[in-house]
Amino acid sequence: MKDSFRLAVAGVGNNVAALLQGIAFYRALRLSDPSAALPGVRVETVGGLSVMNVHFVAALDVAQAKVGRDLAEAVMATPNNFPELVPALPPTGVVVESGMMNGDPDEIAAVSERLVSTGTEVLLYSLPTGRQRLAESYARAALDAGAAFVNCTPEKVARDDDLLKCFSDENLPLIGDDLASHLGATVVHRALLDLVTQRGLSLEGSYQVNLGGNEDFRNLRSHGSTKRESKLNAMRDSGIDVERVEVVPSGGHIGYIQDRKFCHINIESRGWGGTPAIIDLTLKVQDSSNAAGVIIDLVRIAAAGKRRGLGGALVASFPQLKSPPGGHRYTEDDLRVAYAELGP
Amino acid sequence: MKDSFRLAVAGVGNNVAALLQGIAFYRALRLSDPSAALPGVRVETVGGLSVMNVHFVAALDVAQAKVGRDLAEAVMATPNNFPELVPALPPTGVVVESGMMNGDPDEIAAVSERLVSTGTEVLLYSLPTGRQRLAESYARAALDAGAAFVNCTPEKVARDDDLLKCFSDENLPLIGDDLASHLGATVVHRALLDLVTQRGLSLEGSYQVNLGGNEDFRNLRSHGSTKRESKLNAMRDSGIDVERVEVVPSGGHIGYIQDRKFCHINIESRGWGGTPAIIDLTLKVQDSSNAAGVIIDLVRIAAAGKRRGLGGALVASFPQLKSPPGGHRYTEDDLRVAYAELGP
Amino acid sequence: MKDSFRLAVAGVGNNVAALLQGIAFYRALRLSDPSAALPGVRVETVGGLSVMNVHFVAALDVAQAKVGRDLAEAVMATPNNFPELVPALPPTGVVVESGMMNGDPDEIAAVSERLVSTGTEVLLYSLPTGRQRLAESYARAALDAGAAFVNCTPEKVARDDDLLKCFSDENLPLIGDDLASHLGATVVHRALLDLVTQRGLSLEGSYQVNLGGNEDFRNLRSHGSTKRESKLNAMRDSGIDVERVEVVPSGGHIGYIQDRKFCHINIESRGWGGTPAIIDLTLKVQDSSNAAGVIIDLVRIAAAGKRRGLGGALVASFPQLKSPPGGHRYTEDDLRVAYAELGP
């Protein structure tokens, strides 16, 4: 595994399951056909790193069902429900260890030490949403250990000016906050609303209702208002009249859907003479693949950036993030330059 | 009706029905509420002309059911099947006259004379697809009469260099060829395929099947191959792998759909780890409104351009056309300038 | 209006709006064409009564926006949002009066007196769900006034043995409980699940998510569990494995949908060799029309039954009810006999 970079993960949920299994899937594919195209991979290499150049070196979690087991087993433990892409995943050699409970200095020190001892280059933070303090503490542990940090969650980490300056001063990438999905409901909904608006039809009303069977959807059913606002904000920025748009982050927890996400979108508009123009769309995706397909780019950007001594926020990661520091201000040229800096 | 421009129409099909009734609909709306928003109108005024500033002065067709009747009646005659937007449309005072049968010089002269005698500023050409010679002959009649010309059909008129030069020399706008729909199946399909491609998912396959109940769909069922090619070309230009895309311009003639168009789109793609991402969409639009919503912009551009002495192709019309002369080469700035030239 | 029967309504919501406007719609239709078919009417006459033989004689409600206004105006008052079927409905001559607040004996006596003085033959009870005591009190008022009673809601009225006996002893029909929709989500969902089961495919999972914009959907979003159970029961009775079925009575309150209901149904099953068979369905209906299309049958059955001296439960009404007394036990023959008893 020469050329691979050393990745530690905090939180062993469906996202990490998808990341681990997807990598195994691509390895198997290339083994049977060395020139096979890799379905669902946006860019073959980032700074010279392929999607197969990930070397897991540490994993942290607090769930009894996961701690103490090999990572390959732990990612299949309940309530994780990502499907098996590769039957009988071989052990990774990485045993899941106890992660932080409250994020106090002792815990930061312990995690930091672990990252140093495993030679971690990038720490991926992917705990359930809503644990601001833990997110910051893991970031500090990475900083102390000389590792880059990637924050998948909406917690404020890369947008914290102090933290960002610390990473920048140490020439360590700090990537965040909050993943944009690979092909998510919001991006599809926005593309269609943009189109209706640009073409000059009048929007009468539109909704987006999401359904899923993983733990997120159970929580969101009652606590979806922040997510709803975040989704509407993403549309407001692009000039859509969000007064006429309703977003239901979780219409319900539907067990048999498992880790998939089903999204129903309706758009009612009026064209010439007030005649109706109606769109109904259903999107079905593997929810955690939607995250892992973006995570794979972010961790490669972080690793390549660190190796090149680039600190703080990296523009190359911005299109894959919902809330990068300073918002979405960059041109296609900026992106080209940013990718070039990551190396060949 | 001061400020209105004088419009003649060649072909009294559903498109003209939609144009006439839509204008009546907006007039009624503003009568009951002078500050009402106009649903389905892309821009309130073009070169000072509102959607209500259309004064029909002549109408030409060859169908027995239409010739000799007031335009308001003729647009409701079979096989036209656009729905009534305004009950009991009052007579327009314009009687449908016999149009060209073969496009010979005598017919050109007769039409030209008619355009002169009615003070026509713009001639709108909207015959069924496939009559190249008639399209050219009507354009020549407009040219001879000092009128601008708008070609709604795929026939080659504005892309004919000689014709374009003639109009240019006479400072008369020549607008064409082929309408882009207001909100059409192709533009929606392309937006979604673009999105899937940009986000880095792998397209497995996609189809678009259109169904309708007007005369177009009867013809297209057997002769749809040109239309299919044209729709695929529109996608190829934007970098989509059209080898994996199938377009069925007419899956069948479905009587009860009348002048509506139903379109079913399926997109199968693969995301991270090869997991499926599937989109199913249904679009339901009023087919002729989809045309009239664009025609209203084209005839206003033609009228405003003529009044300002602008000849030949007008860039302001390009986004509403499928095949403008020279193709789709213009920037947002070009458009702004082009609109400014049309006047306040 | 000879032959019409005298109807009083308790609760002036969307259901009564739909009933009133639908009747006006059919009258206008027959006025312009005496032999017109009546779209959406299941049976032309019940016991000799047509859908136009309804004579509103009294209306009771407690909302300030409704009491004191003519019924034709009151049905359009917020939060009612049923669409106008007939523009400018003429006044009915019936002014909405104050209804019961708590259902105490004084209120019962007052309502009863009102029913007597207006010669009411049938009292239609259609208050918001969840007011058991008011439902009973209105039923007692009808009983005391010698009127038949129709209960649209899930409250236990016709299933109350004492009440049923009282109506029976007085030869007065007592029709209830709870309307079956004209074309509702549950009946469609069940038909498809039945089909999948009968054909021998294996059900993997299925959901039904409902969305609407009337007041019901606001309440159901948080208090939908009873409704969910009731919908699942309806399926369990027909042998479907409801462990694999999820029903979301309200996925959200979507304002622009107004009084319509949109329902998304997904069915995932496995056929031969375990290969997938997938159904996705969207149903869009006018929610209150779905009720009124059944109410019109129930009130006619009640009126015809009363005139013929039939007391208690009437089997003819059972197919249009969710919970008739004794459940759904009847044959096609029973129904034929029951209808015959109502008269020619």
Place this chain on the structure above:
Amino acid sequence: MKDSFRLAVAGVGNNVAALLQGIAFYRALRLSDPSAALPGVRVETVGGLSVMNVHFVAALDVAQAKVGRDLAEAVMATPNNFPELVPALPPTGVVVESGMMNGDPDEIAAVSERLVSTGTEVLLYSLPTGRQRLAESYARAALDAGAAFVNCTPEKVARDDDLLKCFSDENLPLIGDDLASHLGATVVHRALLDLVTQRGLSLEGSYQVNLGGNEDFRNLRSHGSTKRESKLNAMRDSGIDVERVEVVPSGGHIGYIQDRKFCHINIESRGWGGTPAIIDLTLKVQDSSNAAGVIIDLVRIAAAGKRRGLGGALVASFPQLKSPPGGHRYTEDDLRVAYAELGP
């Protein structure tokens, strides 16, 4: 393989591919879990025969790509495109032999001899639609060889009174004609139209458009009128106003769909007050599984019937056929008796 019955197949297309692979799939499933439920199997045993009790003894075809190869390989040969359910199917030991080209007496004799020499109990006829003479000739060959016959196609075989009498006289089952799909577009469409009609809504219009990627869909695109009629007949029988229904057997051949079938159904109806009630449904099935899931029942019925000395048409097969001799006249009791006669 004791208890298994000896099956020969004429035509080695996707249907036989599905049959062969499905059986292998169930065997593998039961091997790993002897008490596993068998997804997609309607009845566990028919006359004591399970879905795994099929012993292929002969296979006939005329395609160069198939003749001379083991059946397990031949079913994967182009243009067959049924997906692999079980990787690396082991050889069956049955080599595909040349079948009839024109159905003359010599060919009949040759096939008959082959059936005798292989001890065939049932001959399954599954050639492409439209070869009436071959269908008859294969039936005669089975008759001469003392084998039961199952006709999957619309060709007239079991409805031929002479042939039926011959099989009857020899105490050999003759099962046909034309498979009803396991879960097909027509049965779903009819269930919904029935529902709309029963509930008393007025049907405005409805369509069914089918899309697929196997050879059938290429042919049907231009020659679908017989199939269209047959589908409409199936609905007319159940009292649906087919004047308002349009069926498109093949809206197009869509390569990437492969052996799946996608069907779009739209139903527009009117409820109370003429308000619209709209259903849009998409069905996605594995086309050949839809056939094989029914074939497995028909061949078991044929084998069990033959063993019990039952000749001619067997009522137990009627529900799985589109056109049984004498039509669909039987009660639930008839079916129970018919199954009982097949044995425990």
